[in-house]
Amino acid sequence: MTESLYQRLGGVERIAAVVDDALDRHAVNPLLAPRFRGKDMPRLKLLGTQFFCAGSGGPQKYEGRDLRITHTGMNANEQELIAAIDDFVAAMQSQGIGAAEVNEVVAILYSFKGEVLRL
Ligand code: HEM
Numbered sequence: 001m002t003e004s005l006y007q008r009l010g011g012v013e014r015i016a017a018v019v020d021d022a023l024d025r026h027a028v029n030p031l032l033a034p035r036f037r038g039k040d041m042p043r044l045k046l047l048g049t050q051f052f053c054a055g056s057g058g059p060q061k062y063e064g065r066d067l068r069i070t071h072t073g074m075n076a077n078e079q080e081l082i083a084a085i086d087d088f089v090a091a092m093q094s095q096g097i098g099a100a101e102v103n104e105v106v107a108i109l110y111s112f113k114g115e116v117l118r119l
Helices: 005-009 011-028 041-055 067-071 078-094 099-110
Strands: none
16 A cells, blocks of 8 residues: 555654744745744744645644635745745755655645635
């Protein structure tokens, strides 16, 4: 049986560590930090973990808002999307996730472009 992306990433424990690290990086990334100032980071980490787990084949349920609704009014741009993806790549690498899985996650994150940019 082929393993799901969720299983290949190492399940909820490893995914939670990646999201935790990536959001800590967002908070100090000059391209993203202003967006996250004053936000409830523990809540965003929980929702980000649910979203990532559910989207990669895990049993978790995503309890956050619709992506398009969440990002409407931000007018986020391509540079910010790349910066966000870069932070996830760095977080996955620091968690020892392999290149094949990193590339798969990058492609999935990029695929949300139309739901998060210029809204
Ligand atoms: C790869 C694409 C992206 C995904 C999958 C994504 C996912 C999410 C999710 C799941 C949430 C939580 C939803 C909720 O609050 O109920 C969220 C919130 C947020 N996202 Fe994104 N996001 C993406 C790109 C971006 C970009 C490019 C920016 C802009 C810099 C951004 C800025 C934010 C901010 C500021 C929040 C917090 C909103 C609030 O609590 O007021 N996101 N995102």
